[in-house]
Amino acid sequence: MSKRLEKIEIEERLAQMQGWTFVDGSITKSFIFKDFKDAFATMTRIAFECEKMNHHPDWENVYNTLNITLNTHDVGGVTEKDFKLAQFIETIIAS
């Protein structure tokens, strides 16, 4: 099982990333897409990777916006798995 990361380490890591914040024991970021289809297509690409990783987001899609919140349920906090998924999400969205 992944180790729960401390606040100071989470914040140091987030400082290297664009737009992610540490809120209520999770890392979170909101994305805006050109339209609903773009948002949902991206969610689908992310979903397949989540299945491979066996690590899933808490996310909300409203039309062209997507709010993603990541934490590791097993430890009740943020772990390396959350950062790995956040990095993957950034890669998908940048592609």
Ligand SMILES: C[C@H](O)[C@H](O)[C@H]1CNC2=NC(N)=NC(=O)C2=N1
């Ligand atoms: C039973 C299954 O392996 C667990 O529920 C996995 C699946 N996806 C998960 N996703 C997240 N975000 N946290 C978890 O602890 C987690 N655990």
